[in-house]
Amino acid sequence: MNDSDPPPIAFTTVPMARARHDGWSAERQQRFIVALGETGSVNAAARAVGSTRTSAYRLRGRPGAESFASAWDNALSRARAERFDTLFERATAGVLVPRRYRGEFVGTRHFHDNAAGLAALRDPPVPPHLRQR
Structure with missing residues (x-):
């Protein structure tokens, strides 16, 4: 973990009636929440x-x-905010794309990624106090 990473999301794991080798152990639940915060995708995190x-x-x-569900929502919110920041940066500061001719690098092209800006506007992060439960 480096200094710019957000602190881990603390939560109480879901109690399980019995342990299974492929079940939702406390460690697996914690890894899921971390992966969810990194990917923003339930499918990818699972x-x-x-x-x-x-x-x-x-x-x-x-x-x-309840605590697990709250951590889940928090992780998705963090991922959405990170995605918004990235898309906004691409739209406003632009992107450098390498240019090649016959396999050789010949320079770069700078452009503002309007599609990224539109995506950021379409799905902005929702502040915690405005989220519906």
Whole structure:
């Protein structure tokens, strides 16, 4: 973890009735939340911990999963804010694209990524106090 990384999301793991080798252990739940914050995708985060999207949603809906669900929402919010920042930067500061001719590097082209700007405007991050529960 470097200094610019956000602090880990603290939560109480969902209690499990019995341990399974492929189940949602406390460690797997924590890795899922970290992966969710990095990818912003439930599907990708579930795959990263060797599970499925359906299983993750089932875990989220279990009794006693309120803290896990809150951490899930927080992780998605962080990922969305990071995505917004990246898209906004591409739209305003622009992007350098290498140019090649017959396989040889000949320079760069600078352009403002309007599609990234439109994507950022279409899906801006929602401040915590405005989120619907």
